[in-house]
Amino acid sequence: DIQMTQSPSLLSASVGDRVTINCKASQNINKYLNWYQQKLGEAPKLLIYNTNNLQTGIPSRFSGSGSGTDYTLTISSLQPEDFGTYFCFQHNSWPLTFGSGTKLEIK
């Protein structure tokens, strides 16, 4: 199984900050990497698909990059509504696997 190691697990940042969240796969996932935001009591919401493609309706302050085993989600200027938990997800090979999550708190 491909292990997805996500870091950090907890992040506290201020409005306007540039924030990065990382995900490292245990093997090459060929850019088949999605990023999700989840708020309490809600389903995960897709932000970025296949490494760097912005989902329709998602603000352009969100971006993704990476290749091989290393991937990054960047929020260029943190907004108050960006609090929540962020997950990476690989859909390159079975079984599909998620990262353990990064809880983003707004200072």
Place this chain on the structure above:
Amino acid sequence: EVQLVESGGGLVQPGRSLKLSCAASGFTFSNYGMAWVRQTPTKGLEWVASISTGGGNTYYRDSVKGRFTISRDNAKNTQYLQMDSLRSEDTATYYCARHQFAYWGQGTLVTVSS
């Protein structure tokens, strides 16, 4: 608008069965693979199973192989998850998702407990 609505969750005793349903609307259901994903506070998000457009190909995580069966009825725009021999570790919120996991339902809670 794409909508996925799960139903069928509830409290069930260990060893018993439960069948989840996911009613889809707002897209051509038969054109998309479908999946089930579950979530717990301790284990996080876990992909459970996926099914191809016609239902001929299915995929499962190891811990549910032989106990869970994913299926679909394209005439009814609905997918299912038959869960047998349930264990306490299957307790989770179960989400229906459309491949490539852009759209998710609101989730249904399954609690396995005596």
